[in-house]
Amino acid sequence: MKFGIDRLLAEPELKRPLERKRVALVAHPASVTLDLTHSLDALIAAGINITAAFGPQHGIKGDKQDNMVETADETDPRYGIPLFSLYGEVRRPTGQMMSAADVFLFDLQDLGCRIYTFCTTLLYLLEEAARHGKSVWVLDRPNPAGRPVEGTLLLPGQESFVGAGPMPMRHGLTMGEMGAWFVRHFGLDVDYRVIEMHDWLPEAGPGYGWPDSRIWINPSPNAANLNMARAYAGTVMLEGATLSEGRGTTRPLELLFGAPDVDQSAVLAEMQRFAPEWLGACAIRECWFTPTFHKHAGVLCNALMIHAEGPLYDHAAFKPWRLQALAFKAIRRLYPDYPLWRDFPYEYEFERLAIDVINGGPALREWVDDRASEPGDLEALAAPDEGRWREDVAELLLY
Numbered sequence: 118m119k120f121g122i123d124r125l126l127a128e129p130e131l132k133r134p135l136e137r138k139r140v141a142l143v144a145h146p147a148s149v150t151l152d153l154t155h156s157l158d159a160l161i162a163a164g165i166n167i168t169a170a171f172g173p174q175h176g177i178k179g180d181k182q183d184n185m186v187e188t189a190d191e192t193d194p195r196y197g198i199p200l201f202s203l204y205g206e207v208r209r210p211t212g213q214m215m216s217a218a219d220v221f222l223f224d225l226q227d228l229g230c231r232i233y234t235f236c237t238t239l240l241y242l243l244e245e246a247a248r249h250g251k252s253v254w255v256l257d258r259p260n261p262a263g264r265p266v267e268g269t270l271l272l273p274g275q276e277s278f279v280g281a282g283p284m285p286m287r288h289g290l291t292m293g294e295m296g297a298w299f300v301r302h303f304g305l306d307v308d309y310r311v312i313e314m315h316d317w318l319p320e321a322g323p324g325y326g327w328p329d330s331r332i333w334i335n336p337s338p339n340a341a342n343l344n345m346a347r348a349y350a351g352t353v354m355l356e357g358a359t360l361s362e363g364r365g366t367t368r369p370l371e372l373l374f375g376a377p378d379v380d381q382s383a384v385l386a387e388m389q390r391f392a393p394e395w396l397g398a399c400a401i402r403e404c405w406f407t408p409t410f411h412k413h414a415g416v417l418c419n420a421l422m423i424h425a426e427g428p429l430y431d432h433a434a435f436k437p438w439r440l441q442a443l444a445f446k447a448i449r450r451l452y453p454d455y456p457l458w459r460d461f462p463y464e465y466e467f468e469r470l471a472i473d474v475i476n477g478g479p480a481l482r483e484w485v486d487d488r489a490s491e492p493g494d495l496e497a498l499a500a501p502d503e504g505r506w507r508e509d510v511a512e513l514l515l516y
Contacts, residue, residue, distance in 0.1 A: 118328050121256030121293070121312035122148070122156050122224055126163050131312060134220075141169040141218035143203075143242065145177055147226035147336040156224045156256070157196075167198060169217035173225060174204040174234045175337045204234075208278055209241040215249040223255045226336040227292050229262030229326070230350045231271065232475055234464075235336075237281040239292060240299045247307035254310045257293035257515070261346040263326035264289045264319045267438045268350065270502040271477025278464045280477045285499075285506050286438050287350035290513070291317075297513045317516045325432040339369040347425040351437030354481075357472030358445070359459050361418055365408030368422070373444040375406060375420035377413055379452065385421055387447035392492040395443050398434035400424040442495060445485045458482065 125131050140160070142148075148156040161167050170177060176188035177200055188202040201214050221242060225235045239255070246253045268286030276282065282302060290298065293311035300309050319326050327333070327343050335341055340349070345368075352370045355362035361375035374384070381403045389396060402422045408414050421444065425435055448455060463471035473479045480498050484490045 118317060118330055119315040120151070120258050120331075121314060122159070122258075123151050124315060125222075125256055125312050126150065126159055132163070132165065135165055138166065138220050139168040139218045140165050141171060141221045142167055143171040143173065143221060143223045143225060143238070145173060145175065145225055145336055147334040148224045149334060151331070153332065153334075156222075157193075160222070161196060167196070169199045169201060169214070171201045171203055171210070171214070171221075173238045176202070176204070203238050203241070208238075210245045212245075212249065215245050215251055218251070220252040220254060221246060223253060223292065223296070224258070225292060226258050226334070227260065227295075228336065228340060228346045228349050229260040229287060229289065230353065231268075231281070231284050231286050231288055231477070232279040232353050233337075233349070234278055235292070236284075236288075236295060237278050239296055240281045240303070243296060243299050243305055243307055243309065244303070247305045252308040252310070253296070254312060255293040255296050256312045257291050257314050259314065259317055259326050259328065259331075260289065260291050260319065261324075261327040261343055262287060262289075262350065263432060265433070265435070266503045266506055267436055267499070268503070269476065269478065269480055269499050270506065275469075275473070275477045277466050277474050279474060283477075285502060286476070288506070288510075290510060291515070294510070294513050294515055298510055301513070311515065313515055319516060322432065339364065341368065342371075344424065344426050345369070345371050347430075347435065348423045348437050351439075351441030352423070354438075354441050354445070354472060354475055357459055357463065357470065357475045358457055359412070360448075360457070361408060361412040361420075363406065363408070363420070364411035365414055366406045371423055373401070373421040373423060373441060374448065375408070375413065375418035377416045377418050379419055379448060379455070381419040381421050383451055384444065384447045387451055388443050391447060391450070392439075392443050395436060395439045395492070398425075398431035398436070399440075400427075400429040439495065439499070442481055442485065443492075446490075449485050450488075453488070457485070 150159050187205045191200045227235050266289045270283045271280045363369035363372045404420050404422050407417050463474050466474045472482050484495050
C-alpha cells in the first residue's frame, strides 16, 4: 500500500513533470513517507527543487496546541527556504506567497471531517492557484474515518474557516477527492492533479480507512490516535460547548463530555433511554479526569469516553455526530437550565454561536434545545442531506 508521497518519490514518470519547476510543499508533522522521513526532506533528497513550504493550522511543526493560536512565517534553518504560515497573518496565500513556486504539492493528513481546517486550506490554495496560474497536486492520503457520511449540509451563508462549502460534517472523501469536488463545485479553472494512493481499501477492517501498515502520527496536537479520528466528527462539537473535550488530558476529543457538575451515569442512562439505536456501534465508558489546562483546569470532571475500536466497534453503524448530539440532548433533558453553549469567538467568527459555526447552521443546537424534539426529528434533518452528498460525490471517488 502506497500513499501519494511514496508513489511520487518512487515512480520517475510522476516526478518528471516537476523537472525545471519551482515546487512548494504544504505539510505538517504527519507529512511523512513510509519510513517516516518528512516529505520536505524526502523531496529535496530526491532532487526536486523545493523553493518554499507552507504550514496549516497548528504550524508546519505541529506545535500550536489550541485553536486561534497563530504561527509566524520563518526561514527553514536547514534549507534556507521560506516557511509560510497559512494560520498566521493570513489564512489564504498571498500573491507574494504564490509567486514562490510554479507547482504546489499538498501533503496534509486529514481526519475526514469538514471542520478540520485543512479542507478549507486546500480550497483557498486552489482558488489562489486559479487566480495566479499555478498548479496544485494533492499527494493523496487515507481518510482515517473511512467512507461513512454523516451530518447536515452546511447552509449557504454559514461558510467559515471550518466550513468551506455545503458538505456534511463527516464527508467520507480523501483530500484528493475533496479537491476535485472543490474544483467542480466552485467552477475553478486550475491545473489540478491527484497523485493517487495504491491499494487503499477504505472498507477493509480492522482499520476501515487507516492501514495497519502505517504508523499514526498526530496531524495536529490533539489528534493522537485512530480512535480520536473516528470519534472527531462528533466530539469536535464540544469545542462549541462549555463541556470539556478533554484538552489538558492525554486523550482529548475522545470524550462525549467532561464536567464537574454533570453526572455521567445519569447522562448515559438517559442516552440509552432516549435513542438506544445510536449507542450500539462502540463502547461508552464512564471515567474521570482533571484537566491540566483549558476548560475546568485543575478540577475533577465526570466524563464519558468513546471507544470506537476493538470487537465492540461496528464501522458501518458508528455515527459519532448523532452520538454527540445525543449526549447534548441527554444533558439538556436532565439539566434544562445548564449553560451548555459556549459564547466566544470561534475561528474568527464573532457573531454566531460557536456550535452553529461548527455545524454550519443552527439545526443541531435547536434540536437539542427543543424539549419536544425526538430522535426522528434529527434523523429527518440529516438523512436527506447525507443521501444528497453521497449522490453528489459518487463520480469523484477514486478508490
